[in-house]
Amino acid sequence: MSDTILTKTRIRAGVWEGVLTGVSGAPALDVLHLEQPVPGINVTAIADRPGEYAVQVPIPSELLSEGVQTFLIRNRGTGQTLAHFTIITGVAMEDDVRAEIDLLRAELDMLKRAFRRHCLETSM
Numbered sequence: 001m002s003d004t005i006l007t008k009t010r011i012r013a014g015v016w017e018g019v020l021t022g023v024s025g026a027p028a029l030d031v032l033h034l035e036q037p038v039p040g041i042n043v044t045a046i047a048d049r050p051g052e053y054a055v056q057v058p059i060p061s062e063l064l065s066e067g068v069q070t071f072l073i074r075n076r077g078t079g080q081t082l083a084h085f086t087i088i089t090g091v092a093m094e095d096d097v098r099a100e101i102d103l104l105r106a107e108l109d110m111l112k113r114a115f116r117r118h119c120l121e122t123s124m
Helices: 097-122
Strands: 005-012 015-021 029-033 042-045 053-058 067-075 081-089
Touching: 005 081, 015 081, 053 067
Parallel strands: none
Antiparallel strands: 005 015, 015 053, 029 067, 042 053, 067 081
């Protein structure tokens, strides 16, 4: 018996998409957000690929709000979590790691200029 694996392929136009492998028969999946079911999951067999299913999870806009939102995709029969995805919205750039790195780079450039200026002034 092979392991059931759900692999994310992309998020596009508000729909999470993945491929489910290692199952026999039509899988029963649930999507949960804050322990509440998310409607609209679509699981379809992939032609010419036995045991593989395309999974599509529409992301309802009413579930998106400030902060971090995590969605769990579970096997209905076993309760096993097969995958999850997280969406971050409304977070200020100051809290973003990329913004912190940009800030550190700017400060490093300022220190380099000050150090070079100091070296020029003291070498005369």
